[in-house]
Amino acid sequence: MITLTFGEIAAAVSGRFEAAGTDASEFTPVSGYVETDSREIEPGGIFVAKPGDVTDGHRFVGPAVDNGAALAIVEHTVDVAVAQIVVPDAVIALGALAAEVVRRVKAAGDLTVIGITGSNGKTTTKNLLGAILSPDAETVMPRNSFNNTVGAPTTMLRVTEGTRYLISEMGASGPGHIARLAALARPKIGIELKVGMAHAGGFGGIEQTAAAKTELVAALPADGVAILNRDDPRVVAMADKTPARVVWFGEHDESDIRASDIVVTATGTHFTVITPDGDSIPVSFKVLGEHHVWNALAALAAARELGVPMDVAVRRLESVSRAERWRMEVMGGRDGVTIINDAYNASPDSMSAALKTLALVTERGQRTVAVLGAMSELGEFSGEEHDRIGLLAVRLGIDQLVVVGPEARRLHISAINEGSWAGESVYVETADDAYEYLEQQLRAGDTVLVKSSNSVGLRFLGDRLGELFS
CATH class of the missing domain: 3.40.1390.10 (MurE/MurF, N-terminal domain)
Incomplete structure (x- = not known):
C-alpha cells in the first residue's frame, strides 16, 4: 500500500x-x-x-x-x-480505504484499472492479462479469486506509487455488488466474458444475472473501453448500456479480435487470432479447453488497447502453462493416465465446457472418465441443471461417470434415465469412496476429469489421483 x-x-x-x-x-x-x-x-x-x-x-x-x-x-x-x-462497519471501511488509495495513485501517477466480470473465466482472464502486462510494468492483480466485497478491495490496496496496471476481478452473488466494486476502483477498461447460470440462485435467474453483470460497463467513463464477447447475445446487449467505446472479441465475424481454426488437443488449444489491422497470428495456447479461447481473446483485446504489440502479447500468452491451480490442471502421466483437475469451481456452463473438452481431447480407444460433484449456489435451478449435466455426459459418450455426494446424486439418476444402465454411471457418498473406486478401476490410457464446485472439495481428490499416477 x-x-x-x-x-x-x-x-x-x-x-x-x-x-x-x-x-x-x-x-x-x-x-x-x-x-x-x-x-x-x-x-x-x-x-x-x-x-x-x-x-x-x-x-x-x-x-x-x-x-x-x-x-x-x-x-x-x-x-x-x-x-x-x-x-x-469494517467491510465498508475496507472499501473506502481502497477507493482512497486508488484515487491517490491515479492522481499522482499513470494507473489504469481493468475490471473483469463474467459468470465464468474471470480468474483465467486475469492471469492471462497479468502475464501479458507484468513484464512491461508493475501490475497488481488478485491472489486466487479475490473478487468480492472483501477480496477486491484487499487487492486494490496492494497498489503502490509505481503501479501501472490494476486488474480487478469483480464477482457478485446478487444485484448491486459489481456496481459497488466499480465505484471503488473506477475502471477505465471493463471486460465482460459471459453471462451464465453461475450464482443463479442469488440473482433469481439468468436475465437478472445479465443485469447485474451490466453494472461494470455501465460504470465505465465515456473515454473508457468496454471489451465485450460478441458470441454471447446477453453480453452483446450490454453495448447499449455503456458510455464507453466498445471492442468486440469472439469467433463471430464482427469481432475486432477474432479466433479461427480452433483445435483442441490434450496438450493445449491452438487457434489463429485475427486483428483489426489484418494480422493473422497462430497461437499455441497451453491452457486446455476451447472455452478458454474467449478468455485469451479478451486478454489480447485489453492488451492491445493498452499498447502491447499483438505479436508480443501472443508470445507472452503462450508462456502460460495453466489457467490457475485446480483449473483444467493436467496431472498424472504414468501408464498414460491423464488427470484433468478442474474442481476449483463449477457452474452449468463450466461443467458443460469441461465435459466437452474431455470428449475432445481423448484419443480413439482411450476411456473417458468424469468424476463429478455438485454445482453450488444454483438455488431453485439446481435440480434441472444437474439433470442437464447428467444428460450431457451420456450424450457425449463419456465412458465412466462417477458422481460424488448426495447434492449431486440427481446427476447420477439422470444419467441412468438417459441410458447408463450397465454401470456407466456410479454413485458414491464421499471423495474417499471415489478414490477407492477409481484406484481399482482406472486403467492405462484413461483420461479423467475431476469437476465440482469449490465447496465440495473434489480438487483434493484430483490432487490425490494426480499423485497416484505421477
Missing part, C-alpha cells in the same frame, strides 16, 4: 483514531499490506477486524499484532496494545 498516516486513514474511512496504549499518533505513517486474515499479516501491516459468519475478526487482533500488525481497523475498541481506528 502507499504510505499514509493513521490520521489520513481515519479520515478516509470516517473512523476515530485511538492510540490504545501505544505511542502512536495520527501522524504515524504506515504502508504495509492490508489483510482480514490475521495469519496473513506481515510486519507493518494493517488488520481489518471483520465480523464473520462463523467467528469475529476482533478475536484475532492479538494474533495479528503478534505477526506484526501496526494498526487495526475495528468496530469497537479491543483491549490489545495496538493503534486502532474505530469504524461503524
Whole structure:
C-alpha cells in the first residue's frame, strides 16, 4: 500500500483514531499490506477486524499484532496494545480505504484499472492479462479469486506509487455488488466474458444475472473501453448500456479480435487470432479447453488497447502453462493416465465446457472418465441443471461417470434415465469412496476429469489421483 498516516486513514474511512496504549499518533505513517486474515499479516501491516459468519475478526487482533500488525481497523475498541481506528462497519471501511488509495495513485501517477466480470473465466482472464502486462510494468492483480466485497478491495490496496496496471476481478452473488466494486476502483477498461447460470440462485435467474453483470460497463467513463464477447447475445446487449467505446472479441465475424481454426488437443488449444489491422497470428495456447479461447481473446483485446504489440502479447500468452491451480490442471502421466483437475469451481456452463473438452481431447480407444460433484449456489435451478449435466455426459459418450455426494446424486439418476444402465454411471457418498473406486478401476490410457464446485472439495481428490499416477 502507499504510505499514509493513521490520521489520513481515519479520515478516509470516517473512523476515530485511538492510540490504545501505544505511542502512536495520527501522524504515524504506515504502508504495509492490508489483510482480514490475521495469519496473513506481515510486519507493518494493517488488520481489518471483520465480523464473520462463523467467528469475529476482533478475536484475532492479538494474533495479528503478534505477526506484526501496526494498526487495526475495528468496530469497537479491543483491549490489545495496538493503534486502532474505530469504524461503524469494517467491510465498508475496507472499501473506502481502497477507493482512497486508488484515487491517490491515479492522481499522482499513470494507473489504469481493468475490471473483469463474467459468470465464468474471470480468474483465467486475469492471469492471462497479468502475464501479458507484468513484464512491461508493475501490475497488481488478485491472489486466487479475490473478487468480492472483501477480496477486491484487499487487492486494490496492494497498489503502490509505481503501479501501472490494476486488474480487478469483480464477482457478485446478487444485484448491486459489481456496481459497488466499480465505484471503488473506477475502471477505465471493463471486460465482460459471459453471462451464465453461475450464482443463479442469488440473482433469481439468468436475465437478472445479465443485469447485474451490466453494472461494470455501465460504470465505465465515456473515454473508457468496454471489451465485450460478441458470441454471447446477453453480453452483446450490454453495448447499449455503456458510455464507453466498445471492442468486440469472439469467433463471430464482427469481432475486432477474432479466433479461427480452433483445435483442441490434450496438450493445449491452438487457434489463429485475427486483428483489426489484418494480422493473422497462430497461437499455441497451453491452457486446455476451447472455452478458454474467449478468455485469451479478451486478454489480447485489453492488451492491445493498452499498447502491447499483438505479436508480443501472443508470445507472452503462450508462456502460460495453466489457467490457475485446480483449473483444467493436467496431472498424472504414468501408464498414460491423464488427470484433468478442474474442481476449483463449477457452474452449468463450466461443467458443460469441461465435459466437452474431455470428449475432445481423448484419443480413439482411450476411456473417458468424469468424476463429478455438485454445482453450488444454483438455488431453485439446481435440480434441472444437474439433470442437464447428467444428460450431457451420456450424450457425449463419456465412458465412466462417477458422481460424488448426495447434492449431486440427481446427476447420477439422470444419467441412468438417459441410458447408463450397465454401470456407466456410479454413485458414491464421499471423495474417499471415489478414490477407492477409481484406484481399482482406472486403467492405462484413461483420461479423467475431476469437476465440482469449490465447496465440495473434489480438487483434493484430483490432487490425490494426480499423485497416484505421477
